[in-house]
Amino acid sequence: MHMHKFEKVWLIFGTVALLVFLTVLGVSAFYLGNQPPSCLVTIDPEKVEVTAPFNAPGLYEVTGKDWDYELVFVASAFSYSPAKVEIPKGSTVKVIATSKDVIHGFEIAGTNVNMMLEPGFVSEYTTRFNNEGENLIICNEYCGVGHHMMSSRIEVVSK
Amino acid sequence: MKKTAENEKVHPLDAKLSMAHFYVAIIALALGGFAGLLQTLVRSGRMELPAGITYYQLLTVHGVLLALVLTTFFIIGFQLSAVSKTIGPLSTPSRITGWIGFWTMTLGTVMAAVMVLLNEASVLYTFYAPLQAHPIFYGGLTLVIVGSWISGGALIAAYRKWKKNNRGQASPLLSFMAVVNTLLWIVATIGVAATVLFQILPWSLGWVDSINVLASRTLFWYFGHPLVYFWLLPAYMCWYVVIPKVICGKIFSDSLARMSFILFLLFSIPVGLHHQLLEPGIDPIWKFLQVILTFLVVVPSLMTAFSLFGSFEQYGRSQGAQGIFGWFKMLPWGDARFTVPFIGMAAFIPAGAGGLVNASNQLNQVVHNTIWVTGHFHLTLATSVILTFFGISYWLVPHLTGRTLTKKLNKLAIIQGVFWAIGMSFMSGAMHIAGLLGAPRRSSYSTYGDSTQALDWIPYQIAQAVGGTILFIGIILYIIIFIQVAFFAPKGNEEFPVGEVTDKAEKTPLIFENWKLWLGITAALILFAYTIPFIDILQNAPPGSKGFKLW
Ligand code: HEM
Ligand SMILES: [Cu+2]
Numbered sequence: 187m188h189m190h191k192f193e194k195v196w197l198i199f200g201t202v203a204l205l206v207f208l209t210v211l212g213v214s215a216f217y218l219g220n221q222p223p224s225c226l227v228t229i230d231p232e233k234v235e236v237t238a239p240f241n242a243p244g245l246y247e248v249t250g251k252d253w254d255y256e257l258v259f260v261a262s263a264f265s266y267s268p269a270k271v272e273i274p275k276g277s278t279v280k281v282i283a284t285s286k287d288v289i290h291g292f293e294i295a296g297t298n299v300n301m302m303l304e305p306g307f308v309s310e311y312t313t314r315f316n317n318e319g320e321n322l323i324i325c326n327e328y329c330g331v332g333h334h335m336m337s338s339r340i341e342v343v344s345k
Numbered sequence: 346m347k348k349t350a351e352n353e354k355v356h357p358l359d360a361k362l363s364m365a366h367f368y369v370a371i372i373a374l375a376l377g378g379f380a381g382l383l384q385t386l387v388r389s390g391r392m393e394l395p396a397g398i399t400y401y402q403l404l405t406v407h408g409v410l411l412a413l414v415l416t417t418f419f420i421i422g423f424q425l426s427a428v429s430k431t432i433g434p435l436s437t438p439s440r441i442t443g444w445i446g447f448w449t450m451t452l453g454t455v456m457a458a459v460m461v462l463l464n465e466a467s468v469l470y471t472f473y474a475p476l477q478a479h480p481i482f483y484g485g486l487t488l489v490i491v492g493s494w495i496s497g498g499a500l501i502a503a504y505r506k507w508k509k510n511n512r513g514q515a516s517p518l519l520s521f522m523a524v525v526n527t528l529l530w531i532v533a534t535i536g537v538a539a540t541v542l543f544q545i546l547p548w549s550l551g552w553v554d555s556i557n558v559l560a561s562r563t564l565f566w567y568f569g570h571p572l573v574y575f576w577l578l579p580a581y582m583c584w585y586v587v588i589p590k591v592i593c594g595k596i597f598s599d600s601l602a603r604m605s606f607i608l609f610l611l612f613s614i615p616v617g618l619h620h621q622l623l624e625p626g627i628d629p630i631w632k633f634l635q636v637i638l639t640f641l642v643v644v645p646s647l648m649t650a651f652s653l654f655g656s657f658e659q660y661g662r663s664q665g666a667q668g669i670f671g672w673f674k675m676l677p678w679g680d681a682r683f684t685v686p687f688i689g690m691a692a693f694i695p696a697g698a699g700g701l702v703n704a705s706n707q708l709n710q711v712v713h714n715t716i717w718v719t720g721h722f723h724l725t726l727a728t729s730v731i732l733t734f735f736g737i738s739y740w741l742v743p744h745l746t747g748r749t750l751t752k753k754l755n756k757l758a759i760i761q762g763v764f765w766a767i768g769m770s771f772m773s774g775a776m777h778i779a780g781l782l783g784a785p786r787r788s789s790y791s792t793y794g795d796s797t798q799a800l801d802w803i804p805y806q807i808a809q810a811v812g813g814t815i816l817f818i819g820i821i822l823y824i825i826i827f828i829q830v831a832f833f834a835p836k837g838n839e840e841f842p843v844g845e846v847t848d849k850a851e852k853t854p855l856i857f858e859n860w861k862l863w864l865g866i867t868a869a870l871i872l873f874a875y876t877i878p879f880i881d882i883l884q885n886a887p888p889g890s891k892g893f894k895l896w
């Protein structure tokens with residue numbers, strides 16, 4: 187099959203650019219560890235309230251781990267528990283969350299923290315809070331008539 | 346190349362069948378577009394819906410009517426007439442099959458619509474479990490898909506008959522493309538049909554208590570990504586084959602056009618996990634693998650861009666254009682059949698760039714489920730694809746009804762395209778920016794308890810309403826033109842433009858029609874990308890979910 191010379195150049199350029207691009211994504215994901223949230227832990231969605239750590243949502247200081255705090259969230263139509271938390275500035279926090287009913291989102295608006303909460307699964311993401319002030323958490327997956335009311339707050343405070 | 350038996354006109358009986366599809370499509374456009382306008386007004390915070398209608402009911406109407414009904418009906422109508430034009434009138438059994446498909450789809454649409462109107466199915470057009478709609482809603486959607494399979498059968502039967510009578514010849518390009526798109530659709534819809542028939546329907550009827558949510562979503566997205574290529578390929582049919590003829594140029598290369606369609610068939614299906622990057626329960630290795638496969642469509646996309654601009658330039662130069670970009674001015678800007686799809690092509694440049702962001706393993710986390718995504722597909726689907734469909738209907742509808750697109754209507758059509766471009770720049774531009782700031786998609790107006798962040802999004806929501814209003818005027822103009830060319834414009838012979846290949850081109854290799862080979866590779870790629878993650882999902886499944894009706 188005949189190809190125009192310019193077309194060959196164009197496609198070779200495009201393919202090489204693509205390979206470079208995919209290599210960057212791959213190195214970032216597997217070498218630097220920038221993976222999208224993909225926790226494999228499961229839970230009985232009917233028993234969230236009696237399953238640790240979701241029986242007591244909130245912020246917990248931990249020691250001997252790569253993060254300083256664990257922040258446990260339970261989402262249900264149309265609210266998060268806890269509805270507000272304070273986090274000391276500069277701390278590394280592992281967010282651990284799940285849903286009691288339908289699918290919800292968990293987005294800290296204006297940041298990279300963004301994950302899906304699905305009934306039956308635990309979602310986790312570790313992040314650092316460097317800026318003082320209020321962070322808005324919103325549900326960004328349609329969950330019913332009160333979806334746009336579903337929010338929580340993280341207040342980053344100086345130590 | 347031997348010229349194939351080309352018919353001057355689509356057979357009148359086939360024309361009737363195509364037109365039936367277009368009537369449903371335009372009703373969907375009118376109602377869905379009105380819903381879209383109301384959505385932007387509600388989200389601006391300046392309007393409240395009357396009579397207990399909820400934002401989410403409206404959004405379900407908008408998504409189902411525009412993304413599912415308008416597209417599927419228009420595409421099937423267009424592809425049937427393309428086949429009838431390039432390989433000859435449908436046989437009587439094929440045509441009857443086509444009508445059965447049409448009525449099945451229409452019945453399904455009515456069933457789903459009634460349930461949405463009764464507020465029994467405000468689950469949006471993606472109907473993610475465990476939100477649970479009325480079973481009639483799911484039954485209706487099933488009929489739409491089954492109907493489309495029946496119509497697809499009619500189209501493939503016509504193609505096979507032609508192949509039998511013309512052994513050893515390459516089929517006409519337009520028919521070849523319609524067949525690829527039909528096959529893509531059939532392979533893709535197996536996923537959504539599987540979750541609806543085997544999981545969702547039995548569960549919504551109460552025959553089983555619970556549903557495997559992640560398996561259902563995975564089957565949905567196995568369908569959801571190729572769905573966008575099912576919308577896009579008919580636009581490419583116009584760009585590759587129709588536009589060269591409209592500008593009095595030639596098709597750049599028949600073989601390359603076929604190759605790019607085959608590549609779209611191969612690479613558009615085994616990639617659905619890129620919609621599930623932020624979901625628990627799926628190993629990130631498989632997500633990344635599908636990200637790689639996703640990006641392979643870059644190759645046929647670059648081929649497409651090259652051939653389009655190649656044929657534009659060849660034409661401009663043949664008219665004596667000078668300099669590097671002199672040919673650009675030679676293009677027939679006064680012809681709506683060219684200009685309107687061209688606006689669509691131009692929109693595809695930012696749209697494609699945004700798509701690269703969405704699919705990038707890590708960047709996805711910045712934009713996932715924000716209104717950025719909505720801004721993105723109003724460029725791809727609601728501009729590139731839809732403006733091309735509008736451009737097609739400006740000659741196809743009068744061709745089928747034996748009327749003409751008059752000079753005045755042509756001018757109105759260009760104005761329509763300009764309105765769309767302006768309205769969409771406002772709406773989609775504002776959606777992209779608000780999305781980067783974190784504003785969520787699929788959400789009614791809310792200040793989230795007067796959060797300062799959420800208050801920052803409001804000016805962009807007002808810009809969306811301004812854009813939405815201009816877009817809605819664009820829809821009204823389109824409907825006026827459609828009604829004119831369908832019922833009132835002067836009688837005449839509007840051309841069905843089908844481009845020819847340059848004389849220098851070589852004979853098209855027959856390998857492109859070796860369906861066993863291509864479907865075999867398609868199946869192999871799908872099995873490679875999905876077998877292990879899907880088995881994982883089934884084996885490690887948590888207890889299932891009961892249904893919820895939270896609206
Ligand atoms: C008058 C023109 C239009 C306006 C004003 C408009 C406006 C909107 C708005 C405001 C949203 C949803 C925002 C949200 O997520 O809350 C939306 C969603 C959507 N629109 Fe449009 N739109 C228009 C035309 C179209 C067209 C022509 C199509 C497709 C052919 C389309 C397809 C969609 C789809 C698929 C969604 C997503 C629905 C969902 O998230 O469930 N729109 N549109
Ligand atoms: Cu929600």
Ligand SMILES: [Cu+2]
Nearest residue numbers: 569570619620
């Ligand atoms: Cu996709």
